[in-house]
Amino acid sequence: MAEGVFELTSANWDAEVTNSKGVVMVDFWAVWCGPCRMIAPTIEELAKEYAGKAKVGKLNTDENSEIAAKFKIMGIPTVMFFKDGQKVDQIVGAVPKQALKAKIDGLLA
Secondary structure (H helix, E strand, O other): OOOOEEEEOOOOHHHHHHOOOOEEEEEEEOOOOHHHHHHHHHHHHHHHHOOOOEEEEEEEOOOOHHHHHHOOOOOOOEEEEEEOOEEEEEEEOOOOHHHHHHHHHHHHO
């Protein structure tokens, strides 16, 4: 994973997301997904920009299908936003960086 982006798995999901205080942005992705590869650099940029303010993680849906099923992920990329362990929002599809920034800024406000 890139600097600032943590890899989420079924094993660390509760520790990194469910039991986490503050804002967590999770990118649900897969290796074969073209749009996922398109937004990957944006996810990495946001991880650096929000270091110390919000956590940014990526979850491979092929390797962690039970988490993807729990959140009813039907299309990827899906970017989900959590605050204090609770899912508060999501965006499906490759979107501009500004759309993701706006969600994070709103949750940090």
